[in-house]
């Protein structure tokens with residue numbers, strides 16, 4: 331594009347639109363109104379949410395599906411409200427652009443006490459520096475365009491949030507827009523890449539029982555097909571982890587299940603991975619959660635870890651190797667196919683028999699019944715709580731998407747995230763698993779879903795309080811108010827509500843919900859002391875860890 335001039339606000343949203351942003355989630359404020367006016371005039375649809383945390387979670391989920399997303403807020407009262415959601419996006423590599431309105435350049439001259447200011451005019455930007463890969467305050471019209479381009483490119487390149495602060499008296503100014511050269515692709519150091527590949531191929535060739543752990547970066551960076559090509563050509567089985575759960579179809583003949591130490595989806599996948607002599611971790615985040623709270627048994631001498639940040643083969647680390655170069659070369663390399671016979675081939679969940687329809691529900695059965703209904707048009711959006719742990723056990727041949735804050739673990743994610751999912755891909759039907767506690771945090775965003783005519787199916791897993799916390803350590807602090815969850819539909823003026831106490835009831839209401847075209851809220855009564863097998867393991871391990879230091 332040749333150099334030209336345009337109003338700052340016009341360029342900002344034009345450039346974001348060119349970079350595939352189609353929706354923005356936010357709440358306006360006086361410092362942000364001139365920016366919102368430009369947003370309104372742009373091709374990007376602006377969605378006003380009930381509260382900024384909801385906007386942040388919606389934008390995060392949107393970014394995970396769309397490849398980039400946008401949240402627009404006002405200074406500090408709005409921006410600081412959304413920091414937690416953006417921290418989660420940073421931690422889990424979700425490319426969200428945060429735009430915040432701000433006091434004007436002129437307002438800042440004598441450093442007055444202006445409403446929404448905390449300590450200095452730079453406070454919010456400095457807070458955001460901790461949760462973003464690039465930030466800017468657009469105080470200079472000569473550099474504004476360059477700064478916008480720099481931040482958006484960093485967002486796309488690193489798949490992490492960036493922060494752009496727009497002073498209200500800058501956004502209408504005409505700025506210089508220099509010619510924008512195309513981004514420089516990152517390239518590997520040829521010798522380092524060659525050495526990494528040679529050691530990797532040697533290790534794979536010598537392995538009797540290699541396994542591929544498909545990590546979440548494969549999905550974020552669009553590299554899943556390359557990993558599948560490698561697995562298929564070399565006949566190497568694949569496991570995912572909780573963050574990357576939907577990366578591979580669960581009926582793929584090479585798919586083993588979700589690995590996570592003692593929190594794996596079943597013992598076969600755990601045994602397979604832990605007895606492998608070559609664990610190929612591709613794009614994997616090694617976190618306490620994905621490694622089952624330190625229960626994973628993965629010896630570094632048997633592992634290869636390749637991500638966008640590191641390439642390590644056993645104890646050797648190779649610098650300046652780009653993940654896509656490494657994976658691309660591996661996928662095309664000559665590897666003699668391995669012998670593999672599946673220890674636990676895919677089975678569909680068992681349909682409900684007549685004689686069990688009146689049985690009480692428990693978490694394992696809820697997960698089974700959910701699995702019976704999911705198909706390719708569904709996106710399971712899970713909040714933090716037993717919904718997330720239980721979801722490890724979801725098994726269906728139809729490849730439903732799966733989105734959850736599975737590492738950062740912020741409650742309140744799922745209901746607003748379902749709005750982001752629907753806006754990013756209207757063909758996907760969100761299937762929300764949310765605890766009663768998490769629902770009380772952000773469930774009011776169903777109001778936004780109703781207004782936008784979206785149709786999430788929301789299972790409120792109602793176990794009367796903070797079940798997960800109760801399992802780690804019980805106390806009065808885990809008691810929450812009892813709500814009649816279906817009544818949210820009266821409050822927000824739309825959607826249908828139902829209660830499920832038995833297996834048959836849950837099956838019936840999910841079937842009806844799948845056939846309907848509106849928000850469906852299902853109050854799922856889970857016995858207070860029940861939990862999924864995965865939560866049982868996790869809470870046992872956490873309780874052991876938290877109690878280890880007791881008395882010190």
Ligand SMILES: Cc1ncc(C[n+]2csc(CCOP(=O)(O)OP(=O)(O)O)c2C)c(N)n1
Nearest residue numbers: 715716740741765766767768795796797798
């Ligand atoms: C924002 C936030 N606050 C607190 C926590 C700590 N926490 C983790 S799970 C949990 C309880 C969740 O309760 P609920 O949503 O009812 O799900 P359940 O555990 O009962 O399945 C709490 C308080 C958190 N992860 N995120």
Ligand SMILES: [Mg+2]
Nearest residue numbers: 765766795797
């Ligand atoms: Mg609960």
